Amino acid sequence: MKKLAPCVVFFSFFLWWNSFSLKSELEALQKLSPSFSVLPKAFFKVVALGFSDFAEEILFFNLLADLGEKKISIEKKQKLTEKITVFSSLSPRIEVFYTLSCFVLLFDFDDVDRCLKILENGKKTLSTSWRIPLTEGYVYAFHLGSQEEASKAYREASQKTGAPSYLFSFSEKLRLGKVTFLEEQKTKELLFEEKGS
Numbered sequence: 001m002k003k004l005a006p007c008v009v010f011f012s013f014f015l016w017w018n019s020f021s022l023k024s025e026l027e028a029l030q031k032l033s034p035s036f037s038v039l040p041k042a043f044f045k046v047v048a049l050g051f052s053d054f055a056e057e058i059l060f061f062n063l064l065a066d067l068g069e070k071k072i073s074i075e076k077k078q079k080l081t082e083k084i085t086v087f088s089s090l091s092p093r094i095e096v097f098y099t100l101s102c103f104v105l106l107f108d109f110d111d112v113d114r115c116l117k118i119l120e121n122g123k124k125t126l127s128t129s130w131r132i133p134l135t136e137g138y139v140y141a142f143h144l145g146s147q148e149e150a151s152k153a154y155r156e157a158s159q160k161t162g163a164p165s166y167l168f169s170f171s172e173k174l175r176l177g178k179v180t181f182l183e184e185q186k187t188k189e190l191l192f193e194e195k196g197s
Contacts, residue, residue: 060094063087067104077109088118091125098122099135106143115139130160134167141174151175 066080084101098118105115116139122132134157141150154171157163173179 060087060092060097063097067100072108081105081109081111081114084118085114088121091121093125095122095126095129095131098126098129098132102135102139106139112139112143128160130157130163130167133157133160134163137171137174141179147174147177147179 063080063083066076066083069076072080084105087097088101098121101118102115105111105118116136119132119136119139122129123136126132133153137150137153137157140146140153151171151174154167154174158165158167158171170179
């Protein structure tokens with residue numbers, strides 16, 4: 001037991017010392033993250049030293065912090081839009097990035113085209129996701145009023161593994177023009193409930 005005590009003390013000191021080091025490294029990376037994220041994807045992976053998933057998550061948290069501000073000026077909106085676009089070009093494997101960014105661009109910045117481009121990139125990056133085409137269907141159906149495009153998106157979402165069985169019948173009702181307010185509300189609830197899981 002006496003031989004173990006110095007090891008425990010050393011290990012505790014090591015953890016304590018590294019917590020300060022890690023904190024300063026994360027703060028430095030956070031300051032660098034806007035410029036770090038504008039690197040081309042191939043260079044990004046090299047600079048991330050094999051930890052591109054971790055680096056993407058740090059960049060995403062940085063973006064979330066910016067989006068969480070209560071008052072966003074027009075200049076800040078332009079910078080955030082650019083940041084979202086650049087981050088999307090890295091093709092992060094973070095599903096919620098695509099859906100959240102689309103909603104921010106759609107409802108806060110009134111930029112439908114960019115929202116749809118972000119979702120298109122998300123569908124390429126995360127081809128097994130049903131939430132991204134579901135979000136696309138929502139934008140087409142309830143924001144743009146294009147039931148034909150919405151029906152295609154909901155049908156695509158319904159064909160993905162883990163998608164709710166409700167989506168296929170909803171795509172058919174959209175195609176036939178038989179959508180009621182209750183079904184719209186059910187889709188909204190589904191969108192926001194599934195984000196948490």
